[in-house]
């Protein structure tokens with residue numbers, strides 16, 4: 491399959507961004523962060539989105555791919571997130587490059603992020619990933635264990651729990667998206683607004699290209715869009 495050219499990326503993004511922003515303004519309950527999920531997207535296309543389309547946040551899935559693109563990215567006004575599954579032995583490569591890790595789902599990973607953040611002299615913001623549909627193939631903490639896990643993170647001085655992230659099943663219907671997102675939102679309120687009381691700054695990361703409208707309707711304040719913005723991945 492041929493690689494998409496920069497011109498093709500630009501044409502797709504220019505076409506898509508207006509509709510995406512309109513959807514956000516119509517469905518957002520408050521301030522919403524539009525995160526561009528940039529796996530397989532070349533750095534030049536990402537830079538165009540950042541320089542010309544007002545994209546301020548991007549998310550990468552793979553450590554190797556992030557490291558390959560990192561030097562070429564225009565980083566002055568850019569927040570880089572890590573949104574994919576993260577192996578403990580790779581935390582050290584991204585600890586100084588990302589602002590938020592969305593995929594925290596084990597005690598072992600929490601301990602390693604805390605350790606590497608301490609070495610780097612920083613506090614790393616994290617989201618607890620919830621395995622909202624109990625899928626074997628996905629990472630994430632079960633809904634039942636989420637609260638205990640999230641509250642337990644306070645023992646790590648160099649790690650700060652900022653909210654939750656969830657990825658619903660890929661083939662779900664609109665009704666199912668709403669069911670899963672509502673459930674995630676409820677867990678989020680219980681932990682971050684009732685228990686941790688940091689409601690002004692907490693993050694509910696849910697909604698992708700096929701589900702962001704439903705996610706916004708359910709109170710998401712960070713949507714992660716790949717194909718809706720960049721077109722189908724090669």
Ligand SMILES: *Cc1c(COP(=O)(O)O)cnc(C)c1O
Pocket residue numbers: 527529551573574657698699700714715716717718
């Ligand atoms: C790829 C990816 C997205 C974006 O997916 P699209 O369906 O292309 O919008 C969002 N979140 C995560 C964790 C991803 O891996």
